[in-house]
Amino acid sequence: SWYPVPSTECVPKDAISKSGRGVLMWHSHIQYERVGADVTMKCGSMDWDAAVTWTANGTDIDDSRLNGSYLVLRNVDLMQSGQYSCYEGSSWHLKYQTYLRVGTPPKEPVLMCRSNNYPKGFYCSWHLPSPTYIPNSFNISVIHGTREMVCEKDIFPKNRCHIRYLQLFSTVKYKVTLTVTNALGKNSTTLTFDEFTIVKPDPPENVVAKPVPNNPRRLEVAWQNPSSWPDPESFPLKFFLRYRPLILDQWQHVELSDGTSHTITDAYAGKEYIIQVAAKDNDIGTWSDWSVAVHATPWMEEPKHLTTEAQVTETTSTSTSSFMPPPTTKICDKGAVVGSGAVAVCWTAGLVLAAYGVLFI
Amino acid sequence: MAAAETPSAALRRRDLCSRGIRLARKMRSDVADLLDAYVERQGLDASASVAALDGVPAAAAERWGEQTESQRLLDNLAAYRAFRALLTEMLEEQREQAAPADAALREALAAVLLQVSAFAYHLEELLRLESRGPPGEEGAGPPAGPRLGLFERKLRGLGVLRELAQWAVRSTRDLRQLAKPGPGGGGGGAAAPAGPAEGQ
Numbered sequence: 001s002w003y004p005v006p007s008t009e010c011v012p013k014d015a016i017s018k019s020g021r022g023v024l025m026w027h028s029h030i031q032y033e034r035v036g037a038d039v040t041m042k043c044g045s046m047d048w049d050a051a052v053t054w055t056a057n058g059t060d061i062d063d064s065r066l067n068g069s070y071l072v073l074r075n076v077d078l079m080q081s082g083q084y085s086c087y088e089g090s091s092w093h094l095k096y097q098t099y100l101r102v103g104t105p106p107k108e109p110v111l112m113c114r115s116n117n118y119p120k121g122f123y124c125s126w127h128l129p130s131p132t133y134i135p136n137s138f139n140i141s142v143i144h145g146t147r148e149m150v151c152e153k154d155i156f157p158k159n160r161c162h163i164r165y166l167q168l169f170s171t172v173k174y175k176v177t178l179t180v181t182n183a184l185g186k187n188s189t190t191l192t193f194d195e196f197t198i199v200k201p202d203p204p205e206n207v208v209a210k211p212v213p214n215n216p217r218r219l220e221v222a223w224q225n226p227s228s229w230p231d232p233e234s235f236p237l238k239f240f241l242r243y244r245p246l247i248l249d250q251w252q253h254v255e256l257s258d259g260t261s262h263t264i265t266d267a268y269a270g271k272e273y274i275i276q277v278a279a280k281d282n283d284i285g286t287w288s289d290w291s292v293a294v295h296a297t298p299w300m301e302e303p304k305h306l307t308t309e310a311q312v313t314e315t316t317s318t319s320t321s322s323f324m325p326p327p328t329t330k331i332c333d334k335g336a337v338v339g340s341g342a343v344a345v346c347w348t349a350g351l352v353l354a355a356y357g358v359l360f361i
Numbered sequence: 362m363a364a365a366e367t368p369s370a371a372l373r374r375r376d377l378c379s380r381g382i383r384l385a386r387k388m389r390s391d392v393a394d395l396l397d398a399y400v401e402r403q404g405l406d407a408s409a410s411v412a413a414l415d416g417v418p419a420a421a422a423e424r425w426g427e428q429t430e431s432q433r434l435l436d437n438l439a440a441y442r443a444f445r446a447l448l449t450e451m452l453e454e455q456r457e458q459a460a461p462a463d464a465a466l467r468e469a470l471a472a473v474l475l476q477v478s479a480f481a482y483h484l485e486e487l488l489r490l491e492s493r494g495p496p497g498e499e500g501a502g503p504p505a506g507p508r509l510g511l512f513e514r515k516l517r518g519l520g521v522l523r524e525l526a527q528w529a530v531r532s533t534r535d536l537r538q539l540a541k542p543g544p545g546g547g548g549g550g551a552a553a554p555a556g557p558a559e560g561q
Contacts, residue, residue, distance in 0.1 A: 169422055
């Protein structure tokens with residue numbers, strides 16, 4: 001019967017609440033308490049033995065929660081957040097009001113820094129591993145040697161800021177400290193790193209894969225440098241391509257030191273492929289995440305019309321059996337058989353069936 | 362600013378830059394291996410901070426993107442000449458210590474010294490192509506300082522190799538800038554566009 005989501009509504013001075021009780025101006029007093037704490041609220045300047053009534057979000061609180069005129073909340077939980085008001089006995093004058101917010105102090109924040117636009121700069125982003133349920137503020141400091149650098153906060157998302165490189169090729173490490181503070185405590189974390197180690201481009205963009213006409217085992221793949229990489233001519237990227245047919249789990253990999261295209265020449269005919277590309281600066285840093293996957297199937301020859309050939313076979317054969325397969329009928333689909341044994345398997349099956357057919361002539 | 366290049370000079374420049382980039386990348390890889398071996402053999406902490414060292418050219422550059430071609434070449438040449446002297450000194454110190462277990466370290470150091478010398482020569486060639494010619498070498502070796510204790514020398518060696526590793530990356534970037542055709546690369550003195558933001 002306690003407290004749903006706290007109201008944040010402000011009421012004008014001297015307004016009358018729905019219950020007919022007087023209200024006290026705008027409530028601006030907020031009280032923060034830890035989950036599990038015992039909370040005692042005094043009814044303003046009222047004596048301990050004064051007759052009072054407490055409400056929580058407009059609902060009367062049972063006298064069993066009172067110690068004299070004090071309200072005692074034991075082992076508070078998140079659901080007990082809300083507006084608490086205390087009224088004098090019979091006059092119903094509002095004597096005290098507070099907004100109780102139950103929460104937790106912050107745990108050690110998770111901080112990450114990365115340069116996806118080298119050599120312009122890098123960004124750091126952070127989050128809390130678990131919510132505190134009360135407002136938090138974050139402060140970040142970036143030190144390079146003896147120099148404190150400015151981290152310009154993004155408007156969105158709020159938990160990120162950017163730093164511009166003032167020097168390149170420095171052996172001096174960067175030290176980034178993030179401190180998170182709320183009404184119940186604070187916590188911090190520090191990252192120390194070299195300029196090169198955090199360089200990680202965004203994935204390549206606009207990956208396109210197309211079949212090659214008249215080539216049943218080829219796929220042409222093309223992509224673009226990530227748009228966030230500011231100067232690919234001076235800071236070229238290398239690429240890693242991976243591909244596999246959908247029916248298999250194992251990837252093939254190709255590393256490409258230049259260019260933004262590649263022709264796969266060993267695709268299985270007729271099989272749909274999934275293809276992805278990753279990027280890395282030629283000299284420093286780590287590989288990007290994989291690009292969005294694209295699908296493509298190598299070019300296939302149009303299947304020949306079976307009815308026409310069956311008719312040709314019937315008019316020329318002396319056999320009374322209709323079992324003998326026409327010479328152009330595919331006994332097995334080569335594309336369904338993986339590996340160099342595909343042709344041998346098809347011919348063997350053909351011979352067996354041909355021999356079986358002879359028995360019935 | 363140099364006069365417009367002849368086609369053969371442009372070709373020679375691109376060739377020198379390409380080979381220089383390959384040399385710088387190989388050097389960087391070998392210096393990385395040498396650093397690991399050095400840290401291990403000298404009993405150092407790989408993450409130890411080393412303060413700025415006198416006589417060791419720092420690779421760090423402000424406004425790197427705005428440097429002219431000449432400045433890039435001259436800065437690189439000065440650095441590698443200094444490293445040539447510093448590595449020679451380190452090699453002498455290693456030989457004095459003469460611990461048999463360090464023979465592999467000395468060999469690796471000698472190999473890197475050879476690459477540094479080769480790269481310095483490469484840079485001199487590029488400067489000759491600019492009709493500028495390389496400046497004369499100012500001194501025979503690094504400035505003489507107070508004799509350091511053993512630990513200080515080890516730390517200094519760590520600092521030298523770290524800066525050399527950074528220089529190898531920087532040189533790769535510098536040569537790519539030089540190899541770019543058109544204004545700002547390949548025969549002009551104009552500044553390259555890439556680089557960090559201006560003065561903060």
